[in-house]
Amino acid sequence: EIVLTQSPDFQSVTPKEKVTITCRASQSIGNNLHWYQQKTDQSPKLLIKYASQSISGVPSRFSGSGSGTDFTLTINSLEAEDAAVYFCHQSSSLPYTFGQGTKLEIK
Amino acid sequence: QVHLVQSGGGLLKPGGSLMLSCAASGFTFSDYYMSWIRQAPGKGLEWVSYISPDGAKNYADSVRGRFTISRDNAKNSLYLQMNSLRADDTAVYYCVRGHLSSTYWGQGTLVTVSS
Numbered sequence: 001e002i003v004l005t006q007s008p009d010f011q012s013v014t015p016k017e018k019v020t021i022t023c024r025a026s027q028s029i030g031n032n033l034h035w036y037q038q039k040t041d042q043s044p045k046l047l048i049k050y051a052s053q054s055i056s057g058v059p060s061r062f063s064g065s066g067s068g069t070d071f072t073l074t075i076n077s078l079e080a081e082d083a084a085v086y087f088c089h090q091s092s093s094l095p096y097t098f099g100q101g102t103k104l105e106i107k
Numbered sequence: 108q109v110h111l112v113q114s115g116g117g118l119l120k121p122g123g124s125l126m127l128s129c130a131a132s133g134f135t136f137s138d139y140y141m142s143w144i145r146q147a148p149g150k151g152l153e154w155v156s157y158i159s160p161d162g163a164k165n166y167a168d169s170v171r172g173r174f175t176i177s178r179d180n181a182k183n184s185l186y187l188q189m190n191s192l193r194a195d196d197t198a199v200y201y202c203v204r205g206h207l208s209s210t211y212w213g214q215g216t217l218v219t220v221s222s
Contacts, residue, residue, distance in 0.1 A: 005216050034208040043201060043215055044152065049208035087152055091207040096154040
């Protein structure tokens with residue numbers, strides 16, 4: 001099973017800051033890495049697919065990069081509405097797995 | 108517009124059974140893989156199972172042999188039959204379109220297994 005490890009687990013940031021969340025895979029997964037945002041009491045929302053592909057309707061301040069084992073989600077100019085838990089997810093091999101989540105708090 | 112409307116959650120005793128349903132609309136259901144993903148209270152996400160358009164299935168080790176995924180393309184519906192439920196099956200279960208990256212998720216349904 002591929003283990004995804006996110007860092008940090010928690011981050012408290014101020015609006016307009018730039019935020020970087022990393023996801024490291026226990027083995028190479030190519031670009032089969034996706035990022036989700038989950039707000040309290042809501043279903044997850046896809047932000048980025050295949051490491052860096054943008055999703056229609058997702059603000060352009062969200063971007064992704066990486067390949068192999070190391071991936072990054074970047075949020076430029078953070079907004080208050082970005083308070084949420086962010087998960088990475090690999091679909092390279094079964095069982096599909098998720099990172100443990102990064103909770104983003106807005107100061 | 109794509110909609111995935113789930114039903115069937117509840118409170119069960121260990122060893123009990125339950126079927127979750129997911130009614131799909133707004134897309135050609137028979138063309139898509141469908142999945143179930145769950146989230147234990149306050150925890151992360153766990154892939155449970157998927158089914159292909161023609162019925163090929165895969166399961167997480169934690170549920171294999173106890174859960175059965177199925178679909179009725181004529182009714183645009185996805186199901187998850189859960190048997191021999193355990194306390195660690197307690198979670199919100201999400202119906203998801205696709206099996207890789209997933210844009211469309213149901214609203215989630217809570218399954219609680221407790222004596």
